[in-house]
Amino acid sequence: MTDTEPADRPIGAWNDPAGLPPALRPLWIMTQKYAAQAIYVLAKLSVADLLAPGPRTADELAGQVGADPRALYRILRCAASVGVFAELPDRRFTLTPEAExxxxxxxxxxxxxxxxxGEDITWRQYGDIMHSVRTGRPAFEKVFGKPIFDYLADHPEQEALFNRAAEQVAGPVTDGYLQAYDFGRFRRVADIGGGTGYFLGRLLQENPDGSGLLVDRPSAVEESTKVFADLGVASRARAVPGDFFDTVPAGYDAYILKSILHDWPDDRARRILRTVRRAIGDDGDARLLVLDSVLAGGNAPDHGKLLDVHMLVTFGGRERTLEEWWRLIRDGGFEPAAEPVLGTWPVLECRPNPEALP
Incomplete structure (x- = not known):
């Protein structure tokens, strides 16, 4: 037992936070970072791929990944204790459904x-989280010297990882939104800041009479060609590089901002909204669709409340309650057009406010 472990805790209680005294549960939460970084290491070293043919020992794996066998064993044992991999009686490790x-x-x-x-660009700024708390500014900028999107633009390898990560979460998120809302009402759709185009491509798959435009950074636009081709919508989708703080193309029935506005503080988010408002002009039938999390009230558990801290520390953005969303949207030149689709996949449908012409 170390000096930091409570001497009077019941044997085994530390493995079950519900059985801990309430005052100890925050400490249990803090210790989960050890497991998180162990899982990161194993993902980075592609250990799951090496175990796909069957169980192996840490010694066997260490030779392939360039690791110290004893250290790798300890990392594997930690991950296995939370269900990611499993250790067999002969000290070999095997995949679990979680490790897949x-x-x-x-x-x-x-x-x-x-x-x-687990990478520096997501982890290191938390060592300076107090900077964000005291100033309201992202610690990322203090630690790395520039905003995250500028940093990614200067580091293509990290930007590629960021884009691949976004693509991996895009599948279930896209499926959720396409089931929650009828995007087929709109024949011409512009996805503003839509990454490499997966969401737009899947939307067009579901709506064969529609066409779409993707607007994003040049690197994302370049990758969208393959994405649209793979999804079979290349003839109905096109992509152009653009800056949603400056201008976006006019003439679309619906403009989608999916997981965009939460990246930015209110003043920058308002500027994005006003850019879209200018593109819509006096077309009162056009719609803005905001696809972003809506925070639950009170003390209700909500993953968005965890993500909100990451927005503060890394991006400088924020998650918002429904009241905060509507206030921001009205300031951006729009007003509610329908009862919002809430739940896991919120969609806020907005119409241009004719009294807020750009």
Missing amino acids: GLRSGRPGTFRDLIVLH
Whole structure:
């Protein structure tokens, strides 16, 4: 037992936070970072891929990944204790259903997203989280010297990882939104900041009479050609590089902002909204669709409340309650057009406010 372990805790209680005294549960939460980084290491080293043919020992794996066998064993043992991999009686390790998510090149994998969560660009700024709390500014900028999107633009390898991670989470998120809302009402759709185009491509798959435009950074636009071709919508989808703080093309029935506005503080988010408002002009039938999390009220558990801290520390953005969303949207030149689709996949449908012409 170390000096930091409570001497009077019941044997085994530390493995079950519900059985701990309430005052100890925050400490249990803090210690989960050890498991998180162990899983990151194993994802980064592609250990799940090496175990796909069958169980192996840490010694056997260490030779292939360039690791110290004893250290790798300890990392594997930690991950196995939370269900990611399993240790067999002969000290070999095997895959579990949870570990399947760390495999490469498979449908449903989250390997790149897990690696991203353990990399410096996601982790190191938390060592200076107090800067964000005291100033309201992202600690990322203090630690890395520039905003995250500028940093990614200057580091293509990290930007590629960021884009791959976004693609891996795009599948279930896209399926959720396409089931929650009828996008087929709109024949011409513009996806503003839509990454490499997966969401737009899947939307067009579901709506064969529609066409779409993707607007994003040049690197994302370049990759969208393959995405649209793979999804079979290349003849109905096109992509152009653009800056949603400056201008977006006019003439579309619906403009989608999916997981965009939460990246930015209110003043920058308002500027994005006003850019779209200018593109719509006096077309009162056009719609803005905001696809972003809506925070639950009170003390209700909500993953968005965890993500909101990451927005503060890394991006400088924020998650918002429904009241905060409507206030921001009205300031951006729009007003509610329908009762919002809430739940896991919120869609806020907005119409241009004719009194807020740009």
